[in-house]
Amino acid sequence: MRLKDKVAIVTGSTSGMGRATALLFAREGAKVVVTGRNEERAKAVVDQIKSEGFEAIYVIVDTSKIEDIQTLVDKTLEAYGTVDILFNNAGALSITPLQDVTLEEWNNVFNVNVTSALVLVQKVAPIMKKKGKGVIINTVSVASFAAHHGFAAYIASKHAMAGLSKSMAWELGPEIRVNAIAPGLIHTAMVDSIGGPSSLQGMIDNCPLKRVGQPEDIANVALFLATDDSSFIDGQIIKVDGGFEI
Numbered sequence: 007m008r009l010k011d012k013v014a015i016v017t018g019s020t021s022g023m024g025r026a027t028a029l030l031f032a033r034e035g036a037k038v039v040v041t042g043r044n045e046e047r048a049k050a051v052v053d054q055i056k057s058e059g060f061e062a063i064y065v066i067v068d069t070s071k072i073e074d075i076q077t078l079v080d081k082t083l084e085a086y087g088t089v090d091i092l093f094n095n096a097g098a099l100s101i102t103p104l105q106d107v108t109l110e111e112w113n114n115v116f117n118v119n120v121t122s123a124l125v126l127v128q129k130v131a132p133i134m135k136k137k138g139k140g141v142i143i144n145t146v147s148v149a150s151f152a153a154h155h156g157f158a159a160y161i162a163s164k165h166a167m168a169g170l171s172k173s174m175a176w177e178l179g180p181e182i183r184v185n186a187i188a189p190g191l192i193h194t195a196m197v198d199s200i201g202g203p204s205s206l207q208g209m210i211d212n213c214p215l216k217r218v219g220q221p222e223d224i225a226n227v228a229l230f231l232a233t234d235d236s237s238f239i240d241g242q243i244i245k246v247d248g249g250f251e252i
């Protein structure tokens with residue numbers, strides 16, 4: 007029970023790596039706030055956590071609507087009174103070529119992948135600072151380090167989030183530790199939406215480990231970053247990618 011009685015918000019936890027992390031954090035004793043837009047999936051995650059005897063609530067928030075972020079904080083405080091861990095993990099993919107990206111799509115991707123995390127941190131960090139301790143984890147990507155054809159908005163947003171993670175570490179310490187996880191190819195709904203792992207075989211071939219990652223591979227690292235086992239790690243972007251393109 008490495009997170010006993012901690013309160014953790016995990017954005018984008020209705021599926022994929024956020025869901026796996028919500029389950030793991032709850033099994034380690036945290037009270038978990040599950041979020042996303044899909045109520046059926048959010049409820050299913052909370053039901054599973056409760057069926058195992060652990061604690062969670064869900065809050066439906068569309069993180070592209072920045073004005074709705076306050077609801078997530080309000081409902082968390084109403085239920086649990088504090089926040090100890092924030093995992094900014096919700097993400098929107100964009101596979102539109104540079105020339106065709108509309109401002110609407112660009113703004114949506116940036117709102118979900120970057121701006122919502124900034125606003126959530128602005129609301130949660132003062133609570134953690136006052137307590138004298140807190141942990142923030144952000145999901146970035148291997149797309150924070152390199153570009154590939156056809157993903158301009160996504161790649162720009164993930165580069166931005168990597169920089170923002172470092173700024174957060176500088177400005178929120180010493181009370182709050184901030185680190186980011188950069189997943190490689192992880193088998194989730196996002197990857198299935200573009201044809202599944204086999205359509206990205208090149209990414210698997212470019213890894214020494216020669217396999218697609220699983221959501222639990224990310225959850226395990228998030229747990230490490232959330233606990234005092236990583237107490238001297240701050241401002242880092244940790245690749246969890248099977249050694250992609252080393």
Ligand SMILES: NC(=O)c1ccc[n+]([C@@H]2O[C@H](COP(=O)([O-])OP(=O)(O)OC[C@H]3O[C@@H](n4cnc5c(N)ncnc54)[C@H](OP(=O)(O)O)[C@@H]3O)[C@@H](O)[C@H]2O)c1
Nearest residue numbers: 018020021022023042043044068069096097192194195196
């Ligand atoms: N899978 C990969 O290979 C990979 C690689 C690098 C980075 N990532 C990043 O990993 C993170 C998690 O993605 P995943 O792979 O686990 O995909 P996923 O299974 O599709 O999960 C994405 C999560 O984000 C939530 N989300 C998306 N748009 C949202 C919005 N507007 N408002 C609120 N929640 C929203 C989704 O919830 P709802 O659908 O309920 O709204 C879902 O819970 C993302 O930041 C992604 O960019 C993934």
